Amino acid sequence: MSRSTIIFGLLIMCGAAYLASKIFAPLPVAKPVVRAPATPRTVPAPQAVRSRPAPVVAPVVNREPEVRTALETRFSELREEGRVIRDTLMKSEPKANQAYDNLGKNPEYQALVARRRLLEGTWGQASEAEKQSIVNEVNAIRQQTVGMVLMEISRLNSQPVAPPQQLQLTGSSSSRGNTPQAAPQPAPPPPIIYM
Numbered sequence: 001m002s003r004s005t006i007i008f009g010l011l012i013m014c015g016a017a018y019l020a021s022k023i024f025a026p027l028p029v030a031k032p033v034v035r036a037p038a039t040p041r042t043v044p045a046p047q048a049v050r051s052r053p054a055p056v057v058a059p060v061v062n063r064e065p066e067v068r069t070a071l072e073t074r075f076s077e078l079r080e081e082g083r084v085i086r087d088t089l090m091k092s093e094p095k096a097n098q099a100y101d102n103l104g105k106n107p108e109y110q111a112l113v114a115r116r117r118l119l120e121g122t123w124g125q126a127s128e129a130e131k132q133s134i135v136n137e138v139n140a141i142r143q144q145t146v147g148m149v150l151m152e153i154s155r156l157n158s159q160p161v162a163p164p165q166q167l168q169l170t171g172s173s174s175s176r177g178n179t180p181q182a183a184p185q186p187a188p189p190p191p192i193i194y195m
Contacts, residue, residue, distance in 0.1 A: 071131045099152035116141045158191040
């Protein structure tokens with residue numbers, strides 16, 4: 001064996017012996033603390049009388065104007081957002097006009113629009129609590145109608161474009177005259193759904 005191997009082995013054995021002495025060494029015993037018995041008090045301690053501070057009352061601030069202006073602002077923002085969404089769709093989607101025309105015939109869409117208009121009409125006479133519920137309901141109606149419009153646009157975009165009809169002459173032109181008849185159209189392919 002080489003000299004370095006022997007030295008390294010001795011170092012390992014010394015380290016192991018040191019660890020064994022720390023692990024297997026007896027634990028030190030703590031000396032018990034002897035307490036002197038306390039002498040009982042014969043005279044009771046005086047009771048400290050604490051005065052209660054006066055309750056702090058926050059000044060009553062009329063917050064109705066703040067709430068009213070917040071509701072008015074939100075209501076006008078909802079109406080403006082609806083207009084902006086419609087204008088944006090009309091500019092960006094080529095079939096948006098057709099989607100709005102199709103939905104205008106849908107009774108569910110008509111009922112939602114009628115309800116929104118009724119709520120907008122009762123806005124001026126409503127109390128503060130009613131105004132909050134009107135804002136919430138108008139927001140829900142706007143979300144539903146925009147969702148319906150987007151669904152209709154996606155439905156219209158998924159439909160295949162119909163090819164222009166070609167006129168064909170059938171039969172002899174002398175017996176029937178020149179009456180063109182359209183060829184029967186093949187069934188459209190199923191829509192493509194991207195997931």
